Amino acid sequence: MKEKSFAPMPEAAESRIQEIIARYPEKKSAIMPALYIAQEVHGWLTDEAYNWVSERLGLAKAHVVQVATFYTMYYKKPVGQxxxxxxxxxxxxxxxxxxxxxxxxxxxxxxxxxxxxxxxxxxxxxxxxxxxxxxxxxxxxxxxxxxxxxxxxxxxxxxxxxxxxxxxxxxxxxxxxxxxxxxxxxxxx
Ligand code: FES
CATH class of the missing domain: 3.40.30.10 (Glutaredoxin)
Incomplete structure (x- = not known):
């Protein structure tokens, strides 16, 4: 079995992403809220955060990173409170x-x-x-x-x-x- 490339996420984050995915005809459309959820849990977009989004949406990690790096509202490194x-x-x-x-x-x-x-x-x-x-x-x-x-x-x-x-x-x-x-x-x- 493939080993997970991220630590367990809170149950609330997992159920929320499933709710959001269900709104769209394709999983990949949920990428922006998924990135927000990952950022909310981790504080910024860590490698594990990218892995979680990539796995939940069935997207290549490179695609996830590409979207995140386009927008300044996603934090690519730690930020202050x-x-x-x-x-x-x-x-x-x-x-x-x-x-x-x-x-x-x-x-x-x-x-x-x-x-x-x-x-x-x-x-x-x-x-x-x-x-x-x-x-x-x-x-x-x-x-x-x-x-x-x-x-x-x-x-x-x-x-x-x-x-x-x-x-x-x-x-x-x-x-x-x-x-x-x-x-x-x-x-x-
Ligand atoms: S120039 Fe558009 S918000 Fe500052």
């Missing part, structure tokens, strides 16, 4: 993202892709996140914060450091964490 994705594309830039980006870099004093010593923060610069009409914006975990100013960004980051809010979307539970719900925010999923 709060991963900030900074839009550096034109609309955000024209609306003042340079000062927001500068402030994030000052606050975190990290290189793109590095994780802070306490594990709390990481960031990366990404291309348009599809929220150009509310530029400048950043995505923190699975939440958009839009029409940002440096002051608003500082308030959001201060509150995250103090409150450790849940800003993640769970594909397994189909639920976005309720952290900072008093602020105007958009769900990414």
């Amino acid at each position: 709060y991963h900030v994705q900074i839009c550096r594309t034109l609309s955000c830039m024209l609306c003042g993202s340079r000062s927001v980006v500068k402030r994030i870099k000052e606050r975190l004093a990290l290189a793109s892709g590095e994780i802070s010593a306490d594990g709390l923060w990481s960031y990366e610069e990404v291309e348009c996140l599809g929220s150009c009409g509310t530029a400048p914006m950043v995505q923190i975990n699975d939440v958009f914060f839009e029409k940002l100013t440096v002051e608003a960004l500082d308030q959001i980051m201060d509150r995250i450091e103090k409150e450790k809010p849940d800003l993640r979307y769970s594909t397994i539970r189909e639920e976005l964490g309720g952290g900072l719900a008093d602020l105007p925010r958009s769900q990414v999923w």
Whole structure:
């Protein structure tokens, strides 16, 4: 018998992927939610995560990796508890993202892709996140914060450091964490 190339996944993840697969005429159509589930369980897309998706959907691992590497919402390496994705594309830039980006870099004093010593923060610069009409914006975990100013960004980051809010979307539970719900925010999923 072929040995499994991944550690057992939680029962909730296994039943969820079967539910999602059943929605489509072909298993491979479930690749994006499957990657989200694997990322939710592992925290990022480990080799085992790719193996799980590949096996459950009957796809070559290379195909799974190819899809994941196209999208910045899939983490190809470990990220901090709060991963900030900074839009550096034109609309955000024209609306003042340079000062927001500068402030994030000052606050975190990290290189793109590095994780802070306490594990709390990481960031990366990404291309348009599809929220150009509310530029400048950043995505923190699975939440958009839009029409940002440096002051608003500082308030959001201060509150995250103090409150450790849940800003993640769970594909397994189909639920976005309720952290900072008093602020105007958009769900990414
Ligand atoms: S240019 Fe920033 S969201 Fe589109």
